[in-house]
Amino acid sequence: MKTGIHPEMYNVVFVDTSSGARFITKSTVKSEETEKINGEDHYVIKVEISSDSHPFYTGKQKLIDSAGRVEKFLAKRKKAEERLAADAAKAKGDDDDDDDEEETPAEQSKAAKEAVVEKLEEKFEKVEEKAQKTKKAEEVMEVEKEELEEAKEEAEEIVAADNSAEQSEAPSESDETPEA
Secondary structure, X not given: OOOOXXXXXXXXXXXXXXXXXXXXXXXXXXXXXXXXXXXXXXXXXXXOOOOOXXXXXXXXXXXXXXXXXXXXXXXXXXXXXXXXXXXXXXXXXXXXXXXXXXXXXXXXXXXHHHHHHXXXXXXXXXXXXXXXXXXXXXXXXXXXXXXXXXXXXXXXXXXXHHHHHHHHHOOOOOOOOOOO
């Protein structure tokens, strides 16, 4: 091993501040705080999350709400449900405005789902129409391709007939007699 190129290793103890777990090991990291363990000085390194407290290793899912993310999500969800309910009401036609009763959330949700289904059915119909048009276009192209191939064959036959006619009309060298 070359000297002078490797970092210095120190005895350290990593302390998980959330669970209090301690891990004694060696590291290139050191701190100002030290602690005697088994008669040796160890640098104390404090960490917020370790394998002792991380949900992946512990199997416990913790909900940490930083900056109100849960509230933001719930607000977005509520707004989306209201928009779906409004779309459903618009699609439904709102003919029963005479009633003073308001729809229950379950009815609003059902109406919103029905509106979404209607939109999806419309999109599906458009896709089917495009597919049919594409299929018809492919059939037309196939017919045109066959017609072009037939025309090409006819043209080749005509060229071949012309070439054979030219060869039969041209005098051969044996027919010509040199004049002396």
